[in-house]
Structures are given as structure tokens and as C-alpha cells.
Amino acid sequence: MCTGRGAMSEQIKRATISDVALHAGVSRAAVSKVLRGAYGVSGTMKARVEASMVALGYRPSALARGMRGSSFTLGVFVVDLQNTFMSVLIEGIRAEAEVSGYQVFIGEASRGLSQQRQMIEAMLDRKMDGLLLIAPFGTAGDLEEIGRATPTVVLGRHGPGQSYDTVASDDMAGSALIVDHLAALGHRRIAHLKHVGRENNEDGMPQVVRAQGYIDAMVRNGLEPEVDVIEGRWHQAGGQHASELMLQRPHPPTAVHAGTDMAALGVLAGLYEAGISVPGDFSVVGYDNVFAASLPQVALTSVDQSGVEMGSMAARLLVERIQGRREPVSTVVAPSLVVRRTTGPAPAGPTRN
Amino acid sequence: MCTGRGAMSEQIKRATISDVALHAGVSRAAVSKVLRGAYGVSGTMKARVEASMVALGYRPSALARGMRGSSFTLGVFVVDLQNTFMSVLIEGIRAEAEVSGYQVFIGEASRGLSQQRQMIEAMLDRKMDGLLLIAPFGTAGDLEEIGRATPTVVLGRHGPGQSYDTVASDDMAGSALIVDHLAALGHRRIAHLKHVGRENNEDGMPQVVRAQGYIDAMVRNGLEPEVDVIEGRWHQAGGQHASELMLQRPHPPTAVHAGTDMAALGVLAGLYEAGISVPGDFSVVGYDNVFAASLPQVALTSVDQSGVEMGSMAARLLVERIQGRREPVSTVVAPSLVVRRTTGPAPAGPTRN
DNA sequence: GGAAAATTGTAGACTGATCTACGAAAATCC
DNA sequence: GGATTTTCGTAGATCAGTCTACAATTTTCC
Numbered sequence: 001m002c003t004g005r006g007a008m009s010e011q012i013k014r015a016t017i018s019d020v021a022l023h024a025g026v027s028r029a030a031v032s033k034v035l036r037g038a039y040g041v042s043g044t045m046k047a048r049v050e051a052s053m054v055a056l057g058y059r060p061s062a063l064a065r066g067m068r069g070s071s072f073t074l075g076v077f078v079v080d081l082q083n084t085f086m087s088v089l090i091e092g093i094r095a096e097a098e099v100s101g102y103q104v105f106i107g108e109a110s111r112g113l114s115q116q117r118q119m120i121e122a123m124l125d126r127k128m129d130g131l132l133l134i135a136p137f138g139t140a141g142d143l144e145e146i147g148r149a150t151p152t153v154v155l156g157r158h159g160p161g162q163s164y165d166t167v168a169s170d171d172m173a174g175s176a177l178i179v180d181h182l183a184a185l186g187h188r189r190i191a192h193l194k195h196v197g198r199e200n201n202e203d204g205m206p207q208v209v210r211a212q213g214y215i216d217a218m219v220r221n222g223l224e225p226e227v228d229v230i231e232g233r234w235h236q237a238g239g240q241h242a243s244e245l246m247l248q249r250p251h252p253p254t255a256v257h258a259g260t261d262m263a264a265l266g267v268l269a270g271l272y273e274a275g276i277s278v279p280g281d282f283s284v285v286g287y288d289n290v291f292a293a294s295l296p297q298v299a300l301t302s303v304d305q306s307g308v309e310m311g312s313m314a315a316r317l318l319v320e321r322i323q324g325r326r327e328p329v330s331t332v333v334a335p336s337l338v339v340r341r342t343t344g345p346a347p348a349g350p351t352r353n
Numbered sequence: 354m355c356t357g358r359g360a361m362s363e364q365i366k367r368a369t370i371s372d373v374a375l376h377a378g379v380s381r382a383a384v385s386k387v388l389r390g391a392y393g394v395s396g397t398m399k400a401r402v403e404a405s406m407v408a409l410g411y412r413p414s415a416l417a418r419g420m421r422g423s424s425f426t427l428g429v430f431v432v433d434l435q436n437t438f439m440s441v442l443i444e445g446i447r448a449e450a451e452v453s454g455y456q457v458f459i460g461e462a463s464r465g466l467s468q469q470r471q472m473i474e475a476m477l478d479r480k481m482d483g484l485l486l487i488a489p490f491g492t493a494g495d496l497e498e499i500g501r502a503t504p505t506v507v508l509g510r511h512g513p514g515q516s517y518d519t520v521a522s523d524d525m526a527g528s529a530l531i532v533d534h535l536a537a538l539g540h541r542r543i544a545h546l547k548h549v550g551r552e553n554n555e556d557g558m559p560q561v562v563r564a565q566g567y568i569d570a571m572v573r574n575g576l577e578p579e580v581d582v583i584e585g586r587w588h589q590a591g592g593q594h595a596s597e598l599m600l601q602r603p604h605p606p607t608a609v610h611a612g613t614d615m616a617a618l619g620v621l622a623g624l625y626e627a628g629i630s631v632p633g634d635f636s637v638v639g640y641d642n643v644f645a646a647s648l649p650q651v652a653l654t655s656v657d658q659s660g661v662e663m664g665s666m667a668a669r670l671l672v673e674r675i676q677g678r679r680e681p682v683s684t685v686v687a688p689s690l691v692v693r694r695t696t697g698p699a700p701a702g703p704t705r706n
Numbered sequence: 707g708g709a710a711a712a713t714t715g716t717a718g719a720c721t722g723a724t725c726t727a728c729g730a731a732a733a734t735c736c
Numbered sequence: 737g738g739a740t741t742t743t744c745g746t747a748g749a750t751c752a753g754t755c756t757a758c759a760a761t762t763t764t765c766c
Contacts, residue, residue, distance in 0.1 A: 027746050062478040064722035067751045081440035103475045106459040122456045125415040272649045292645045296625045417752030420721040
């Protein structure tokens, strides 16, 4: 194993709890008590043990601690790291987890339900104390099962669940903000891109709620006859494809609620290539307020979900759940509209419809 | 602990190796052998044990396995998840790790060296089998120490290291591609944004190599007198600030090698606000070829580092190292230039100079 | 056909912590 | 001042696996 290169590449063995006990002249149990801040330690002993810990550069093995107690680890499950909104959520999670003494590890699974299941099992295999699932695939039943196995908070899906908590943006209100904004600008033919996944288990998924919110708001604005839901996929290519569909209509819409910034960026790309002026001829609204939306060349009007707060809220709920809460909590965070330069007055056209 | 809500919320206990042994009527050691594919198992017993595993829905605890053997976990350390280039690298890592049977967990630490150290210690505490550090902070000495503690591959820093492997883009060649491209377009006053971090331990950091590559290429193109290195930070705000600095010059450059796409996006934002036309009056080149660069509204000319290959290469090296390799390997991946619409012919101006 | 070698399975120590049970010493009570 | 309670510390089981040493077979060899 050890090559003949001399002693410099020796692996330095980590100090264990036994080493500390030996060094301090106490029992392993005593060191463990100091470590956990448990009852039954005198000030003298505590000081002595802590001095030994420092002297030996001791750090407890999270692995071994996890065997009996908790592993002080939270698992964040993410479907797509490319979406920068995820990292905003994660920032909120991390900040909150830090104050509670938990480490956060992120696992990604972009390729569907089976990969997701594998990733979550991997987290359970490592006895993570709690799971944060960001916009996971699967039915509510799948999530219930996970929630029964370990403390779980689901981000980005509307609850309530039986065995897990949820934190979501108020997608109903978000859609209303968008439609009202466009209607106030004089738009009537306002389309909506609805995401349709491969599996059809869409209970509580944002796409369902946003679509419903869109329809409700259209009705409320007296635009029921103009309701126009285009089904597709919420990524850039999906948005680009949708823009082609819209332009092919005999009577194309003048504005679109794209459902997601990624899709909105695709729509903008499609319109750009078709030579349609934004917002002169067409207004586009996204959802998530990702980084790219704020670029001045893009200046996408979008709905902001205050991701950092959602993240820290979720982490807080998770810690509560780890500490024993059983009643499910379902939280909704109010979104806000960020108006930029992809929305403008409806183009002057035939005034009657 | 259990509230009076009935039996439905019972935690289902996981099957352990003992449960499987009991069910199959063999010893725990035998089950362990089957699990590890170790020598000394008859076909009959193997089949029987595997049947029991399936029957009980058994999954080994990665935690317990890690106590003696390996934890089958790779830790990916990331400085900034907002940068979408990271997720491209991670995709490559994950794909390669999967075939070797390792799980990948990502840890982020955006707030400097001490947070980074904490994160890496957390990974060591969990006995991860190997570490992939993406563009970490710290001196080469810090990295050597980590490499001595556990198998380590560093991404995005130029090697070689003693105790760890490196995978980096050939930043020298990348800078040359940029300068040659701009020079061919007739630009002479080509500036470069150099990142300057808080700590000054920049051995092998991309900013150093890219700056040197820029200078070399300028000299090679006979533009030595025009060398113009602007120091700042490689994020959007840094780029925006740099654009102001450049425009304030008595004799402003006509093109910039921004060092990074994030910085380039900031430069573009600054130029946009100043009403400077791109590429009519000014050409901008980034580095990384992130998602936002490909948006048609942005269309940033950039250097592509083929992140997926870099990621899988790094993972491959890490697995080799885990399997016992000691000699450090230092790899450099060739970059390529993606020409889009932020670069164009140099503006016609005073021909002398 | 008996010695040597290979195969197959088990016992039990070990990993590094937690945590219950218990004994000894000190503090409090009446 | 003896009984009771509290405080402080230890022994040793436990978590869920791995892995070495060894015993009991079975196979191979000459």
C-alpha cells in the first residue's frame, strides 16, 4: 500500500473519542457527554476534556454519531441545478441550517422519477436527519411515503400533505398579478404556457395552480372568451416552440404568461428570430425572476418568489419537524411582480376583439 | 414520542443485515459477503440471500458501511452555485460517478475561506471517499493538506499538486483564442479584466494564467504597447464597474477580454446603460460559455471549456486515486471559441496609434 | 487413499460514536 | 446524623455494517 517514497505521504490518523479520553484521563462516555452538552459533567472535567480536544485537533466523526444519534445533515434534493432559482432557495436553506448546526448537502437528479428515487434513497441510506425536496417529481403518494420515512419538507408544491410540510409560492396570486398587469396595459388576447410533464400526477404542482390562477384572473377581467392555454414544457426549447405555435394562429395573442422564466426566455428567443418587437408587438412575462431576467439586454418582466425567504422558511419547518412536530404545516409565500421592459401597452389593432 | 393519532404514522423500521441473515438462515458475515461480492460464497447461498434481500426490501446503510469500509460517496465542493458553469461540470461528474457506483453530494460555500474549510471538514467528517474541489479558495498548501487527508481532485486550478490531481481548461490557449480573434477583427486596444481575490495566494488560479495568456498573445500580435490589464472582480458588478473605468480613459479600448462570462455580462450591462453599441463601437468576449451567453438577446462571444468532459475527466481521476494511485496527474483541456454577436470589426477610428 | 489445497461458512473483534443503568460521592432534608 | 436526593462519572450494550481468523468440508494431486 505504502510506496517507497518516504514517510512524507503518511496518512495522518484522525483522533477519535478514545484518544481524547486517554489524553484527558477520563472515560469515553465523559467525552461524549461534553460533546453533546449532556447532563452530568462538572466544570472542571468539561474544561479538561475541551483542552484535550483542542490539543489533539479532534473532530467527531459525523458518520459514527449518525449510527445512534443524528447525523446533523440535511439533504436538499434538486431536480435541476441549471435553474438558478434553485441556488437562491439553497442560499436561504443554508443560512437557516447553519444557525441550527446542520450541514446541508445537495443531491441532483435531473433524469426523471427513477433517478430521483435513487437519490432520495441514497440520502436515507446516509441517515440524513431531514430532507428538503425542491419541486420533486412523483405523486403526492410518493411524497407521503418519503415523509413517513424521514422528516420532509417539500418546496414548490402546494400542500397540504399528511406526513410532510410544504412551502410554495402563492401561484394563484402570481398568475393574478401577471394577468392584471397585462390587462391594465390593454391586452386582451393573453395566452398562457402550461407545463405538461411526462407523468400525469400533477396534484399541487405549480403548473396546475398557475394555470388555474390564469383562468380565474382572465374571467375576473372579463376576458373569459380569450382564455388560451398552450400546453408544452417549461424550459427554453419549450418556450421557443410555443412562440412558433402562437405566431401561427390566425389571430395571435399580444401577450403571454409564460409560466416560468426559462420558458419566457425561449419565447423571447423565438420572437427575436421571427423579428417581432418586444414589447412593441408582443409582451412577455416570466415567473421566478432568475438572474438572466435581470440582464438589461433581457429585462424580462417576471414574478419574484423571494426565494431566500422560502428557503429559510422551509429549513425552519424541517428543523421543527426533526425536533418532533407531527402536524403538517403548509405555507404559502406571497409573490410580487417585477415590471421590466418586456411588457408594454397592447399594440393598437382592431379595437373590437 | 408517539402521539395519540393512531397507528398509521408508525415509522417503518428498515431491514438490517441481521434481518436478512435471519430470514435467509445464514450468518451476518455471509450476507455481508454477498453484499460486497467477496470471495467465499456459493451460488446457492448467493441466490438465497439475494432473495431474502428483495423480500425484505433491504438496503444497506451507507453510514454503517462507511464506518469500516468505504462510504461510496463523493463530495463536490462548489464555491458558487449561481454560476451555471458549475452545474455543467457537475453533470459530467455525476455521469461518471454513476458508472463507478458512487453517489455524489454537493456542498456549497460562497462566503470565503473559513466557510470553505468548514464545508470540507464536514465532508471529511462524513468519511466521503473522495473530494472534487471546483475552483476552491486557498493556497496550494491548503490544497496539499486536503489531498493528504483524502483523495482529491481540483477543478479549475492549474497544477501540478503533490497530493492531488488537477483538471483545468488551457487558459493560456483560451486567452490566445480571444486575442487572436479580436486582433484579426482589427482591434488594437484590447483590454483584459483580471480578477483579484481577497487573499493573495493565486498560484495556478485561472485569473493568473488567463492574464499571462492575454499578455503573451498581445505581444505575439505586436500589440505589446496596448496591453491594458484592469484589476477587479469576476462577477457581474465587477464587470459593470470595469466598463465604467474603461470608458473614462482618455483613449478607451475598443474590445475587452472580460475573463469570465459573468464579468462580460456586467460589461455589457454597463455599455448598454452608457449607450455604447456592441459590437459596433465595442467588442466583448467572455469565458465559460454559460447559459445566459447563448440567449439571442445577449449572444456573447465566449470561450467554451466543454464542462461535461472536464467533469467526467475529474471524476475518473478521482476514482483512480481512490483505488490507490499516488502519482499526481495534471490535465489540461483544450478550449474553443464560440463566436456570437458581441464581437465585430474594430470601429473605424484614427488609424495611427 | 492420504496429504495438500481450495472452497464455503461462521464467530467475533472492530469502526466511533451514543445512551442506559448503575455506583460512588457530595449535598440537602428533617 | 442518618436517610434521601442530587451530582458526577464509568461500564458496557448498541447502532449496522466490515473483515480477519479459523473450522469444517470438499476437491485436487500424486
